[in-house]
Amino acid sequence: MQPPHLLLFLFLPFILPEMWADPEEPQVLQILQTSFFANISSAEMSCVAFLGDVPIFALDPDNWSIYFHWPWASQAAAEGDVENIKSHSKLFLRNMVRYVHKTAQQAQLDYPLVVQIRVGCVLHPNGTSWGFLNIGEGGEDLISFEVERQRWEPQKPFPLAELVRKSLTSNRAITGLLEHLLSISCRSYILTLRKYGRTDLERQEPPVATVFVCTPSPAQLLLVCRVTGFYPRPISVAWLRDGQEVPPGPALNTSAIPPNALSGAFGGGSTGWFCVGISSTPDSYSHA
Numbered sequence: 383m384q385p386p387h388l389l390l391f392l393f394l395p396f397i398l399p400e401m402w403a404d405p406e407e408p409q410v411l412q413i414l415q416t417s418f419f420a421n422i423s424s425a426e427m428s429c430v431a432f433l434g435d436v437p438i439f440a441l442d443p444d445n446w447s448i449y450f451h452w453p454w455a456s457q458a459a460a461e462g463d464v465e466n467i468k469s470h471s472k473l474f475l476r477n478m479v480r481y482v483h484k485t486a487q488q489a490q491l492d493y494p495l496v497v498q499i500r501v502g503c504v505l506h507p508n509g510t511s512w513g514f515l516n517i518g519e520g521g522e523d524l525i526s527f528e529v530e531r532q533r534w535e536p537q538k539p540f541p542l543a544e545l546v547r548k549s550l551t552s553n554r555a556i557t558g559l560l561e562h563l564l565s566i567s568c569r570s571y572i573l574t575l576r577k578y579g580r581t582d583l584e585r586q587e588p589p590v591a592t593v594f595v596c597t598p599s600p601a602q603l604l605l606v607c608r609v610t611g612f613y614p615r616p617i618s619v620a621w622l623r624d625g626q627e628v629p630p631g632p633a634l635n636t637s638a639i640p641p642n643a644l645s646g647a648f649g650g651g652s653t654g655w656f657c658v659g660i661s662s663t664p665d666s667y668s669h670a
């Protein structure tokens with residue numbers, strides 16, 4: 383058994399950042415909204431928008447104003463429908479709150495209610511885009527909007543999903559507006575964001591690797607490699623032994639890479655992901 387500190391130098395992690403800002407990657411612009419309704423006279427909102435990992439705008443929970451994280455995100459919004467959406471956002475939210483309370487009464491739902499919405503689009507490298515809108519209630523998928531077919535599809539055979547489907551389907555104005563926003567406005571906002579925000583969106587931060595070592599038992603060596611501060615997200619990590627990459631195998635089992643936390647990914651310096659090696663003998667180790 384070699385002393386642990388010797389092994390540490392044998393298994394040096396080797397980080398291989400993949401192609402930065404790979405233009406072949408699809409790009410996702412999405413708004414994540416969570417509303418909490420404690421009772422029939424209350425509504426609390428939280429709402430954030432991301433392009434990939436990068437925060438674009440958010441809703442101030444106190445006054446329901448939208449603020450942009452970057453001057454260029456605001457500049458890009460001014461060029462398209464987003465400015466229009468922004469100026470109508472409070473009206474939209476008030477209507478939504480009214481609709482939820484009305485539906486809760488019709489379906490005799492018990493408070494508190496939690497409604498979650500994920501809406502946005504994916505821009506593929508070939509220039510086509512695909513819009514999505516999913517609504518959940520109480521932590522479960524409820525209903526989705528199929529943009530191409532302009533149809534609301536219940537995700538669960540719940541009476542509530544059917545009730546919501548009927549009422550939203552009967553509102554032709556909403557369906558038409560969503561179709562426009564999800565297939566045209568969303569795509570064009572991604573394109574203008576990329577034009578104005580290039581410096582921040584394509585910024586590159588090299589990873590910083592830290593290795594921790596401990597010996598859970600005299601015959602075991604635990605190596606933890608933490609990689610932080612890097613941007614963008616795609617990355618791969620390998621262990622090196624005497625300068626040679628050790629591929630995953632019977633001697634080394636590596637886990638899938640846990641994703642960056644959303645905030646960590648862009649914040650820089652916060653936790654990225656871990657790789658762990660356990661050595662049961664000096665020659666074999668595995669992930670934990």
Ligand SMILES: *[C@@H]1O[C@H](CO)[C@@H](O)[C@H](O)[C@H]1NC(C)=O
Binds near residue numbers: 420421422423424
């Ligand atoms: C409704 O919920 C809010 C937030 O929890 C609370 O402040 C308020 O007193 C409640 N109102 C009623 C009528 O229960």
Ligand SMILES: *[C@@H]1O[C@H](CO)[C@@H](O)[C@H](O)[C@H]1NC(C)=O
Binds near residue numbers: 444445447
């Ligand atoms: C909303 O509140 C924030 C602080 O919570 C403030 O900075 C902002 O100016 C307010 N916006 C409006 C439109 O009142």
Ligand SMILES: *[C@@H]1O[C@H](CO)[C@@H](O)[C@H](O)[C@H]1NC(C)=O
Binds near residue numbers: 506507508509510
């Ligand atoms: C564009 O790419 C997407 C995703 O790879 C694919 O589903 C779609 O069919 C492609 N569209 C065209 C017109 O090539």
Ligand SMILES: *[C@@H]1O[C@H](CO)[C@@H](O)[C@H](O)[C@H]1NC(C)=O
Binds near residue numbers: 632634635666667
């Ligand atoms: C790694 O995984 C393989 C198969 O998944 C298993 O046979 C092997 O014992 C594992 N090695 C260690 C050191 O845990």
